[in-house]
Amino acid sequence: xxxxxxxxxxxxxxxxxxxxxxxxxxxxxxxxxxxxxxxxxxxxxxxxxxxxxxxxxxxxxxxxxxxxxxxxxxxxxxxxxxxxxxxxxxxxxxxxxxxxxxxxxxxxxxxxxxxxxxxxxxxxxxxxxxxxxxxxxxxxxxxxxxxxxxxxxxxxxxxxxxxxxxxxxxxxxxxxxxxxxxxxxxxxxxxxxxxxxxxxxxxxxxxxxxxxxxxxxxxxxxxxxxxxxxxxxxxxxxxxxxxxxxxxxxx
Numbered sequence: 001x002x003x004x005x006x007x008x009x010x011x012x013x014x015x016x017x018x019x020x021x022x023x024x025x026x027x028x029x030x031x032x033x034x035x036x037x038x039x040x041x042x043x044x045x046x047x048x049x050x051x052x053x054x055x056x057x058x059x060x061x062x063x064x065x066x067x068x069x070x071x072x073x074x075x076x077x078x079x080x081x082x083x084x085x086x087x088x089x090x091x092x093x094x095x096x097x098x099x100x101x102x103x104x105x106x107x108x109x110x111x112x113x114x115x116x117x118x119x120x121x122x123x124x125x126x127x128x129x130x131x132x133x134x135x136x137x138x139x140x141x142x143x144x145x146x147x148x149x150x151x152x153x154x155x156x157x158x159x160x161x162x163x164x165x166x167x168x169x170x171x172x173x174x175x176x177x178x179x180x181x182x183x184x185x186x187x188x189x190x191x192x193x194x195x196x197x198x199x200x201x202x203x204x205x206x207x208x209x210x211x212x213x214x215x216x217x218x219x220x221x222x223x224x225x226x227x228x229x230x231x232x233x234x235x236x237x238x239x240x241x242x243x244x245x246x247x248x249x250x251x
Contacts, residue, residue: 005097006043006064010057012101013037013046014068016083017055019108021070023079026213027052028220033087037100040091052228075209082107123154123204131200135193145182145191149201153178157205167232168239174205175243183247194251198244205240207233 013034020030031048034057038046045060052073058065083104090100114122127150128143157174164170178201185191210233218226 006059006062007066008097008101009038009041009043010059010064010066012097012104014055014057014066015101015104015108016087017048017050017057018068018070019079019104020083021050021052021055022073023077023083024073024075024209024213025077025080026220027217027222027225029080029084030055033083036087036091040087041097050222050225052225052232075207076111077209078112079107082112119158120151120155124148124151126150126204127200129200130203131196134199135196139193139196141192142196143200145185146197146200149178149181149185149197150204152181153201154204168235171205171236172239172243175202175240176246177243178202179244179247183250186251202240202244207236210236 016037017030017034020033021027027050030050034048034050035046038044038059043059047056047058047060049056051070053070055068055070056065057067086095086100086103086107089095090097095103124147128147131143131146132138153174155174156177157170160170160173179198182191182194182197182201185197186194191197210229214226214228214230214233216226217223217229
């Protein structure tokens with residue numbers, strides 16, 4: 001392979017890994033996908049060091065290494081699924097290396113999202129159904145209130161996360177907003193049980209996938225990533241709890 005081929009190969013691997021980490025993928029899956037891309041390109045042996053904030057990759061027995069920083073992370077499994085699909089097409093010979101690189105760059109620039117109105121409906125449905133699951137009762141009077149509170153918390157958290165790079169502020173503000181909605185609803189008689197409403201409304205913000213992935217990474221031997229993601233999930237949960245706790249004395 002020429003030097004240009006090696007550069008393109010490593011750049012393609014790092015781009016795939018960056019997209020997957022930004023989408024919240026488990027780290028073992030990131031390593032596996034990057035290794036498969038190099039193997040399917042005809043290069044045996046790649047040295048990888050992946051963390052939630054950066055990737056280092058180099059070809060064995062070659063004095064050539066590339067590094068990529070990860071500036072943002074979220075839970076977007078659509079990114080992970082698309083990268084896996086492109087990797088499978090490359091393995092099947094349906095894509096060349098330049099085509100794979102081009103498709104990955106297009107994916108990084110134009111990630112498909114569900115429309116906001118559909119995300120809002122999803123947050124409301126999730127809040128209502130999770131309230132039923134956790135309380136084990138069909139509280140028809142509180143179900144609409146839980147849905148509205150969950151939607152408000154989701155919207156506040158989503159838009160604040162786009163405006164600021166400070167971690168955990170969006171989650172705290174979202175939890176505070178849904179708690180205030182619950183308080184107002186109970187005060188005017190639109191809610192009967194604030195505990196039931198809060199249990200359901202907070203669920204769209206709970207970092208369940210992050211907690212699961214941190215445990216999976218630790219079981220796979222990625223101790224640094226598992227501990228880092230686990231701590232991040234714990235701090236996110238603490239921010240959510242603190243936002244709700246600010247309003248609890250007024251119920």
